[in-house]
Amino acid sequence: MTQQWIWCLHCERAFAVELGRKPDWQENEAAESYGESAFDFAAELESQLGVRYPNGQIYADCPYDDCDGDLKDFWWWERFREDHPDLPAEPESGKVYPLYPEPVHSR
Numbered sequence: 001m002t003q004q005w006i007w008c009l010h011c012e013r014a015f016a017v018e019l020g021r022k023p024d025w026q027e028n029e030a031a032e033s034y035g036e037s038a039f040d041f042a043a044e045l046e047s048q049l050g051v052r053y054p055n056g057q058i059y060a061d062c063p064y065d066d067c068d069g070d071l072k073d074f075w076w077w078e079r080f081r082e083d084h085p086d087l088p089a090e091p092e093s094g095k096v097y098p099l100y101p102e103p104v105h106s107r
Helices: 038-049 077-083
Strands: 002-008 014-019 050-052 058-060 074-076
Touching: 002 077, 014 038, 038 050, 038 058, 038 074, 074 077
Parallel strands: none
Antiparallel strands: 002 014, 002 074, 050 058
């Protein structure tokens, strides 16, 4: 098992999960592939983050109580950092990491 950080597009916070292996998140132009997404690990994520809905289905939802994000909102932290290289290698749990940070203005 390996710890993997995931960033949620819906609430813009990160959380850790345990996966059987590290996901391949990088684009592979030769294979015309965009890497593995959270959907490729749905069973593992549902076992850790699963919420049972009235229809009996179990879905992997964001673990933050005030967020209703799910698999479609999950990005690998490493992939998120490609667009935000100033962020730490390991995020702080519960901290908001905006997709579009406010620009720093100089006077």
